[in-house]
Amino acid sequence: MNQLPESNSVDLRGQGKSLYPCGRPLLSFPEPLKLVILGATGSIGLQTLKIVRANPERLQVVAVSCLGRWTELIQELDLLATACPGCVPPLVAICDPAARKEASQSGKFGARLLGEGASALVEAVETPEDVHVVVNGVVGAAGLAPTLSAARRGVRIALANKESLVVGGDLVTREVFDHGAEILPVDSEHSAMAQCLSGRTESEIHKLILTASGGPFRQTGAAELEKVNLVQVLNHPTWNMGPKITVDSATLMNKGLEIIEAHFLFCVPYERIDVVVHPGSYIHSLVEFVDGALLAQLGTPDMKLPIQYAISGEKHWTLPGSRLDLLEIGQLLFDKPDIERFPCLELARQAGRTGGSATIALNGANEVAVAALLEEKIRYADIPRIIEEVLSSQPSHSVGSLQEALAFDTQARRVADALVARISTTAR
Ligand code: MG
Secondary structure (H helix, E strand, O other): OOOOOHHHHOOHHHOOOOOOOOOOOOOOOOOOEEEEEEOOOOHHHHHHHHHHHHOOOOEEEEEEEEOOOHHHHHHHHHHHHHHOOOOOOOEEEEOOHHHHHHHHHHOOOHHHEOOOOOHHHHHHHHOOOOOOEEEEOOOOHHHHHHHHHHHHHOOEEEEOOOHHHHHHHHHHHHHHHHHOOEEEEOOHHHHHHHHHOOOOOHHHEEEEEEEEOOOOOOOOOHHHHOOOOHHHHOOOOOOOOOHHHHHHHHHOHHHHHHHHHHHHHHOOOHHHEEEEEOOOOOEEEEEEEOOOOEEEEEOOOOOHHHHHHHHOOOOOOOOOOOOOOHHHHOOOOOEOOOOOOOOHHHHHHHHHHHOOOHHHHHHHHHHHHHHHHHOOOOOOOHHHHHHHHHHHHOOOOOOOOHHHHHHHHHHHHHHHHHHHHHHHHHHO
């Protein structure tokens, strides 16, 4: 890969400032906050809707999107209407064309139904008259376009879609700074760091420390990793999440993507972002300050906390649920990540350092490989091999627009698809 200078990965219009509003005032909106929820039937979306139902005076949904599960969406919208009887029903984007057609024929949504395809996500952000917060819970690179639209609206983006920054970090940075938007992380590790950084400035940060549960294969030997099956891959020890991120957690690619996400969010160079394996996931991440002070955020593995913290504009609103009992935990364990057994971690860090289109290739190859694993076309151990081969076949270029980013994404996916086809044919 061609090495790009490090300055290329931080857009100059961001003036080397963190994308996360570190030490800067947050946007302020009147309540109820008007929300767009992208990926409403996914894990993040459903939990966001629960938070809205628990806070009808504070939060109001103006638009939702889903990929294809429209019948499930109807049930959710019914629950929402019960929680807030006087509220106007939200606009609805159903991206999958066949599902949208069915939904339209059902007559359940009437004129509230927006267009179809990837542009429906952008429509969901752009159509409502008033929007304060866009919750982006879309899975994969498809989340980038609506993140850019939300940035252009100058609103708060509660970002769960880490691919927005992995694929379009420079583009998102430029739009956020040009339009006065803000990004508050929903990813639990980055939310933990944001909570540690409350009231601090970037110049006080020395190092970011991301914790990793280690996934289901923390103690699995290299030879055994060659043989693990899909059920084992999907058996995450601490967090209950969607299938894509669960696979990414098993390969540690999730942590790799989170390194890149942290780099763009907090404007910290890659050599000052560490990963520590912390089985149990009690500490969600840490920040080391220049004076050596180490701040951590702890809690139960409940995504509703980071979602609510981001939506609310970093408020600790009441949240029912189980609490972390320190005496029950007794001790906290830490370990060094094994990059020999989990090569995805280093592949991601390298792609981040290379910058430009390298992280797009990394992400595209990973999405293709994960989908192939979920369809049982390839094995777990094939994932890093596919990504490495795609990365070494794609020279890195700087990325100037969404169209360019999507073109690099398509190119990487094409190479990855061919590799999957080769592996699955050989396996048979
Ligand atoms: Mg995370």
